[in-house]
Amino acid sequence: MEFAVSQILSGISLGGQYALIAIGYTMVYGILRLINFAHGDVFMIAGVLMVYMSASMPLYISIPAMIIFTVLLGFLIERAAYKPLRSAPRMSVMISAIGVSYLLQNLALYITGGQPKTYPRIPWISKTITIFGARTHVVTVVTPFLVIALVLILTLLIDKTKIGIAMRAVSKDFETSQLMGVKINTVISVTFIIGSFLAAVGSVLYFTNYPTVVPMSGAMPGLKAFVAAVFGGIGSIPGAVIGAFIIGICETLIKGTDYAIFSDAFTFALLIIILVVKPTGIFGEKTTDKV
Amino acid sequence: MLNEKKGISRGAIITLMIVLVVCILTIVLENTINPNSLLFTVIRKAAVYSLVAVTMNLLNGFTGLFSLGQAGFMLLGAYTYAILTIPTDVRDSIYYLFGGAGFHFSTVSFFEGIIGDSGVAGFISMILGVLIAMLVGGIVAAIVAYLIGLPVLRLKSDYLAIATLGFAEILRAIFQWDKLGKVTNGANALRGYPTFADFNIKNAQGITVLRLSSFIPILFAGICILIIILLINSSYGRAFKAIRDDEVAAEAMGINLAKHKMMSFIISSFFAGVGGALFAMFASTVQAKTFTSAMTYEIFLIVVIGGIGSISGSCIASFLYIACSEWWLRFLDNTQYINGNQLPLFKNGFRMVVFSVVIMIIVLFFRTGMMGDKELSDLFNKKRRKKVKADE
Numbered sequence: 001m002e003f004a005v006s007q008i009l010s011g012i013s014l015g016g017q018y019a020l021i022a023i024g025y026t027m028v029y030g031i032l033r034l035i036n037f038a039h040g041d042v043f044m045i046a047g048v049l050m051v052y053m054s055a056s057m058p059l060y061i062s063i064p065a066m067i068i069f070t071v072l073l074g075f076l077i078e079r080a081a082y083k084p085l086r087s088a089p090r091m092s093v094m095i096s097a098i099g100v101s102y103l104l105q106n107l108a109l110y111i112t113g114g115q116p117k118t119y120p121r122i123p124w125i126s127k128t129i130t131i132f133g134a135r136t137h138v139v140t141v142v143t144p145f146l147v148i149a150l151v152l153i154l155t156l157l158i159d160k161t162k163i164g165i166a167m168r169a170v171s172k173d174f175e176t177s178q179l180m181g182v183k184i185n186t187v188i189s190v191t192f193i194i195g196s197f198l199a200a201v202g203s204v205l206y207f208t209n210y211p212t213v214v215p216m217s218g219a220m221p222g223l224k225a226f227v228a229a230v231f232g233g234i235g236s237i238p239g240a241v242i243g244a245f246i247i248g249i250c251e252t253l254i255k256g257t258d259y260a261i262f263s264d265a266f267t268f269a270l271l272i273i274i275l276v277v278k279p280t281g282i283f284g285e286k287t288t289d290k291v
Numbered sequence: 292m293l294n295e296k297k298g299i300s301r302g303a304i305i306t307l308m309i310v311l312v313v314c315i316l317t318i319v320l321e322n323t324i325n326p327n328s329l330l331f332t333v334i335r336k337a338a339v340y341s342l343v344a345v346t347m348n349l350l351n352g353f354t355g356l357f358s359l360g361q362a363g364f365m366l367l368g369a370y371t372y373a374i375l376t377i378p379t380d381v382r383d384s385i386y387y388l389f390g391g392a393g394f395h396f397s398t399v400s401f402f403e404g405i406i407g408d409s410g411v412a413g414f415i416s417m418i419l420g421v422l423i424a425m426l427v428g429g430i431v432a433a434i435v436a437y438l439i440g441l442p443v444l445r446l447k448s449d450y451l452a453i454a455t456l457g458f459a460e461i462l463r464a465i466f467q468w469d470k471l472g473k474v475t476n477g478a479n480a481l482r483g484y485p486t487f488a489d490f491n492i493k494n495a496q497g498i499t500v501l502r503l504s505s506f507i508p509i510l511f512a513g514i515c516i517l518i519i520i521l522l523i524n525s526s527y528g529r530a531f532k533a534i535r536d537d538e539v540a541a542e543a544m545g546i547n548l549a550k551h552k553m554m555s556f557i558i559s560s561f562f563a564g565v566g567g568a569l570f571a572m573f574a575s576t577v578q579a580k581t582f583t584s585a586m587t588y589e590i591f592l593i594v595v596i597g598g599i600g601s602i603s604g605s606c607i608a609s610f611l612y613i614a615c616s617e618w619w620l621r622f623l624d625n626t627q628y629i630n631g632n633q634l635p636l637f638k639n640g641f642r643m644v645v646f647s648v649v650i651m652i653i654v655l656f657f658r659t660g661m662m663g664d665k666e667l668s669d670l671f672n673k674k675r676r677k678k679v680k681a682d683e
């Protein structure tokens with residue numbers, strides 16, 4: 001019983017962390033129709049930044065500073081690597097994304113010297129507590145609530161504000177909204193800023209539970225978050241969140257069994273099943289191809 | 292103009308000559324200068340990578356199927372090759388963690404039993420065993436590609452990419468599974484099978500008389516690439532290109548989309564499997580954790596640098612890419628001094644940073660890659676045509 005509770009708790013928490021990354025994927029895909037392969041690496045860089053900044057600064061400065069730098073990084077990546085290719089074929093942009101991902105990983109390898117870095121302990125959220133007899137960290141309990149709060153704020157932003165309306169317009173029809181006077185570059189930049197911000201928050205939560213940062217530590221969570229986004233219906237924020245929770249819980253449950261080695265493979269099996277059965281995902285809108 | 296009607300153009304002949312010169316140069320160099328030079332590592336690895344890059348180009352550049360599963364098919368080929376060729380007498384010592392091997396057949400030992408295991412007979416039986424195992428590796432990859440293709444090939448562009456990437460990851464997990472340890476050796480490496488070094492010809496005293504270990508990968512990869520080129524220039528190849536350019540139009544012209552996509556996928560995977568076997572021979576150990584999605588990205592970047600839709604571009608790019616990453620940029624990893632002052636930035640890993648910046652520059656500013664969709668032979672033909680015009 002205790003084991004089951006602790007498994008489900010950490011599954012929900014992992015799902016929440018994936019959800020924060022998945023929103024970045026799903027928003028970028030909704031607007032640019034681009035799988036931003038570099039997003040998982042932005043998440044990893046956020047972890048590396050935190051390791052180095054917390055060494056010289058107290059936490060109440062280093063956490064906001066880390067988030068600001070990560071947001072800046074996301075913004076710069078979009079401006080430098082995706083904006084010049086706006087009129088290019090979609091494949092070129094995706095290649096550029098793979099290139100950025102490669103660059104970020106090598107940069108992290110260079111900075112860390114290939115050594116695994118220990119993530120700093122954040123006092124309040126890494127405290128141990130007991131729920132229903134299961135011992136766990138505070139972060140495990142906090143994550144789902146934080147995720148839900150952030151998603152609610154984000155939904156409000158998209159539903160009510162001017163920039164949110166612009167985002168929805170751009171994701172519906174790129175060219176027409178441009179003709180209607182929507183400043184497309186601003187909208188895209190804001191999308192990347194929101195995505196990177198959530199990835200930075202997610203990295204704090206994720207690395208509190210898995211406290212080593214290596215250059216490859218963004219790749220797998222990134223891919224899984226993308227699968228979550230596809231599972232929920234790419235372009236849909238609630239879909240991405242629900243998909244991420246399902247994947248996080250299933251993964252943690254599988255890790256507790258004899259088939260632990262298949263915990264990653266399961267995610268991809270789920271992806272292939274959903275792509276074959278319902279390619280638009282759970283909440284995806286149906287699109288039709290015009291000749 | 293007359294040349295084009297003959298079938299083999301002047302450009303193709305010149306290209307073949309260049310390949311021939313490279314082969315001869317490789318053999319001559321390997322037997323004259325230090326055989327442990329990095330040059331030969333680069334040649335071997337680049338030959339293997341150019342085959343895999345060409346298979347990826349067949350899918351991405353010629354059929355317009357955006358697939359990222361190449362590492363998975365290489366894994367299948369590499370494992371099949373290794374499992375089939377490890378000699379029976381060393382098998383149990385390699386699988387010691389799982390209490391001995393569960394699969395005792397070895398093609399090399401099988402032929403040694405028939406032909407003999409010493410001298411020339413041993414050499415021939417090794418070659419036969421290697422060839423058969425490579426073929427089987429390709430066939431296994433092709434069969435799995437067929438099974439994967441059934442559900443996946445219905446997907447479009449980036450969904451297809453992510454699904455094939457997922458399949459590669461699933462394959463990797465299966466091969467690391469403990470329960471299959473008796474066959475795959477779990478997460479541990481397989482070794483002891485014939486590698487490129489075994490192709491060096493030795494005399495009776497065991498002294499190497501002729502080094503072929505860098506020529507053999509070029510030969511194997513070259514034959515496979517030649518077959519792919521012949522395929523691309525056939526009517527099937529034209530159908531592939533039609534699908535790439537416009538699926539709907541191709542279908543309207545009577546091309547069976549599902550059949551041709553599947554065919555391209557299977558052929559590409561077959562040769563990727565053979566490429567995997569060659570990679571196993573190059574690396575001399577096989578371990579599932581090498582065949583990650585990062586490997587697929589690397590190969591994909593080679594294809595992009597060479598030009599999507601250019602076979603010769605992929606080959607040239609893989610030689611340049613491997614030479615830069617393994618050899619020419621090495622100095623960036625070591626601390627450098629100018630007039631006794633230590634230069635900043637130069638330390639371990641700097642090479643890869645510079646390298647990825649160069650790749651980004653190519654991706655952003657030279658989007659068509661080195662060759663675009665032209666082949667080397669086209670370039671020579673064009674020069675010739677200009678000359679003809681000038682003569683008139």
